[in-house]
Amino acid sequence: MKKALLLLVCVFSLFAVSMKADNERVITVNQLPAAAQTFLKKNFADAKIAVVRVETDFLEKVYDVVFTNGNSVEFNRKGEWKEIDCKYDGVPMQVVPAAISKYVTENYPDAKIWKIELDKSDKEYELKLSNRWELKFNLDGVLTHLEND
16 A cells, blocks of 8 residues: 555656646747737837746746846736836836836835736735835735835
8 A cells, every 4th residue: 555655656746747847938929928919019129038938837827038138027828917027227117007106206216116026816016126125015006015125
């Protein structure tokens, strides 16, 4: 009985490892969802794309676009951005919700938004600023958390 259980665990582990190793692949920009392609053309028209990857898990598909300057954008399966990481240039302000943009501009005029993440499960935006402040806002753009790293 112990040998059968051990064999079952080994087979399952081998299957899980093979599934994990096979779930990420490089794709072309044209293989992104239409909404993601439109977003990139509108907000990152001059940026040169280094690589586009798609990662598929059991219930989720994530697209990751990495630019030659190191910046990146992550999209969900519908092509909606989940995370924008622009630690060199700053996140384009036109993608930041107006209330959040206003708050950051008024309270941290010399700071750039290096990273913005939309967490739909927690219903919040998470920002990292160039001055090392981390801010969280609800979906209405109201500040809910503030921390200096």
